[in-house]
Amino acid sequence: MTDRRGTTSPAGTRRSLGGARAARQPLERPAPLRQAVYDALAEMIINRELQPGEHLVENELAAHLGVSRQPVREALQRLHNEGWVDLRPALGAFVHVPTEEEADQLLSTRTLLEAESARLAAKNATPEQVERLRELQRAGEQALSEDSQVALVEANAALHAHLVEMSGNKVLAQLIAMVDRRTRWYYSPIARSRGHEAWEEHAAMIETIAEGNSRRAGELMRKHTERTRESYHQRRRESGEPDPLT
Known part of the structure; x- marks a missing residue:
């Protein structure tokens, strides 16, 4: 269950990006976009801007970074391969909770x-x-x-x-x-x-x-x-x- 802001528990529920974080400038384009998106999401996880267990919604992340959903989807897959993100069938992507x-x-x-x-x-x-x-x-x-x-x-x-x-x-x-x-x-x-x-x-x-x-x-x-x-x-x-x- 979510509250009016879309906030949910670390166990796998969702917290809306709207209003919860400072506005971020759209990413610059000279570097390969998929790499820039990957680096941005990795830093957001490292700095706990994205909390362990938090539900990662592609369209919200794309809007937050000022990019389309495709590079976000590619970045989430790479982060999953490297152990930063868990992909759960029928539920989506979540920030990994370290044991x-x-x-x-x-x-x-x-x-x-x-x-x-x-x-x-x-x-x-x-x-x-x-x-x-x-x-x-x-x-x-x-x-x-x-x-x-x-x-x-x-x-x-x-x-x-x-x-x-x-x-x-x-x-x-x-x-x-x-x-x-x-x-x-x-x-x-x-x-x-x-x-x-x-x-x-x-x-x-x-x-x-x-x-x-x-x-x-x-x-x-x-x-x-x-x-x-x-x-x-x-x-x-x-x-x-x-x-x-x-």
């Missing part, structure tokens, strides 16, 4: 990859790269002072991405890129609650990298990402969010 196990596996894998990334970054860091880290830290602290969830998620991703670049390991960078978007999806609802603690951990890690202490940098990153994993599970327990497999 506890899915989140834990990905965040645990992230810990392994990023700890090695930080270790190598400390080993290979140049003064210019360290200064860039400090700039990204300041950007994160600014987002924190503005209490902007989207800006916090973006700043966090940018700082971690620069650390990966500093590692100089292209294979490691490719592996981390494979989990980056989903990591941001899981991080988004806890960006504020991690808040000052997370950015204090970043600051300590940057100074350790600047000192060239690779072992310590790897250990700090391991603890940092483990705290993020624990915060995600704690938030899920406190919210009473059910596991879709139970």
Whole structure:
């Protein structure tokens, strides 16, 4: 059952786009349209503009993005293939609701990859790269002072991405890129609650990298990402969010 706005529960019901979100400019056309639509929908899912379990209605999404239904249909199929969207016979498309196990596996894998990334970054860091880290830290602290969830998620991703670049390991960078978007999806609802603690951990890690202490940098990153994993599970327990497999 829906209310007057068309809002429904995360279990598979519908929430109308009308009035619930800020107006969005029509997508620019130079890039292939199907790719632009895919990227826009993926970011809307990652930033929780489209909530887990939300019913995705093609014509509403098309109107919201200023495109026809065909590229939206193609994007939803691709998002389904990549695990972002569930297609249910006779019901339509819904934002995937991650299970506890899915989140834990990905965040645990992230810990392994990023700890090695930080270790190598400390080993290979140049003064210019360290200064860039400090700039990204300041950007994160600014987002924190503005209490902007989207800006916090973006700043966090940018700082971690620069650390990966500093590692100089292209294979490691490719592996981390494979989990980056989903990591941001899981991080988004806890960006504020991690808040000052997370950015204090970043600051300590940057100074350790600047000192060239690779072992310590790897250990700090391991603890940092483990705290993020624990915060995600704690938030899920406190919210009473059910596991879709139970």
